[in-house]
Amino acid sequence: MTLTRRQFTLAGLGAAGIAAAPALRAAGYPDRPIVFICPWSPGGTADTTMRALCQAASKDIGQSIVVENKAGASGMIGLRAMANAKPDGYTIGQIPISVTRFSQLGTVKLDPMTELTYIARVSGQTFGTAVLPTAPWKTLQELVADAKARPGKITFASAGVGGATHVGWEEFLMAAGIRMNHIPFKGGAEALQAVLGGHVDLLVDSSSWAPMVRDGKLRLLATWGEQRTQAFKDVPTLKDLGYNVVVDAPNGIGAPKGLDPAVAARLRAAFKVAAASPEFSNACAQIEAPLMYLDGPDYAKYVEATYRKETQLIDRLKLKELMAKG
Structure with missing residues (x-):
């Protein structure tokens, strides 16, 4: 799948030339x-922040924005539903950045270079590894030592096969030279409940664990970003512990291809305001999600660059083999 920069820009944005004439066409x-x-189950981190974002955007755009959850296949079921919708501006949604991986693996028939309109990138995710307070591991080093002693016996819950949490943790397992047993769920909320219920040993997720860690219901062993989080400064990153693994999967907003440029411009303006709103900022702060706003054109460039990086990751981690195993 080789596209020129011009092809990608025209297909992915459809809004580069925002002028007075198209603006008049979308006056109503x-x-x-x-x-x-929202391609994730209710109650997860993405669902929580996206609802706050939509609430803020609805105030600017003058109409309610109704969130519908269509979870499954690591976010691809909801994304596919959005991409297949009529490009009239009345169906939009979150774009999991993992589409750049799944499209190459063949698990979703969707080309992120040509079948989406990019509106905004809004926030990043803070990933982490958490266990129950009663778990035998006080540190990540203890977990690694146990995994080496018992290959494949320790279980970990993620939001789905091939998603950012699954692939990020597999990258860490490779770096640490250990094996664990993956238990995938339809979303982070289900994975969290499985760990809280004692059915799975550890949770690897974006920061659904943050409120639970604050309340003492989970113990955070490590985060996966470049730097430690402000709320959990005593918790090391994977890099702090000597593993060259950094995982960041920003949330973005998009629409089907073929969206009227003036409609795209109106949505871009509304979500730019929403991304800077107190409602969204507060929702992100609650789960340690960093604000990472990019307007549609820059977001499209980011997706293109991520697509190229995923090509290398698929080969290095042998992701096609992992996906085949489930």
Whole structure:
């Protein structure tokens, strides 16, 4: 799948030339509620922040933005539903950046270079590894030592096969030279409940664990970013512990291809305001999600660069073999 920069820009954005004439064509937009497809289960970190974002955007755009959850296949079911919708600006949704990986693995028939309109990148994710307070591991080093002694016996829960949490943790396991047993779920909320219920040994997720760590219901062993989080400064990163692994999967907003440039411009303006709103900032702060806003054109460039990086990651981690195993 080789595209020129010009092909990607025209297909992915459709809004580069925002002028007065198309703006007039969309003067009546929106005149009814907008549906926002969240490709994750209710209650997870993405769902929580996306609802706050949509609430703020609805104030600017003058219509309600109704969140619909369509979870499954590591976010690809909801994304596919959004991409297949009529490109009229009344169905939009979150774009999991893992589409740059899944499209190459063949698990979703969607080309992120040509089948989406990019509106905004809004926030990043703080990933981490958490266990129950009663777990035998007080540190990540203890977990690694136990995993070496008992290869494949320790279980970990993620938001789905091939997603950012699964692939990020597999990258760490390779770096540490250990094996664990993956237990995938439809989303972070289900994975969290499985660990809280004692059914799975450890949680690897974006920061659904943050409130539980604050309340003493989970113990955070490590985070996966370049730097330690402000709220959990005593918790080391994987890099702090000597592993050259950094995982960051920003959340973005998009629409189907073929969106009227003026409609895209109106959505971009509304979500730019929403991304800077107190509602969204507070929701992100609660789960240690860093604000990482990019407007549509720059977001499209980011997706293109990520696509190239994923090509290398797929080969290095033998992801096709991992996906085949489930």
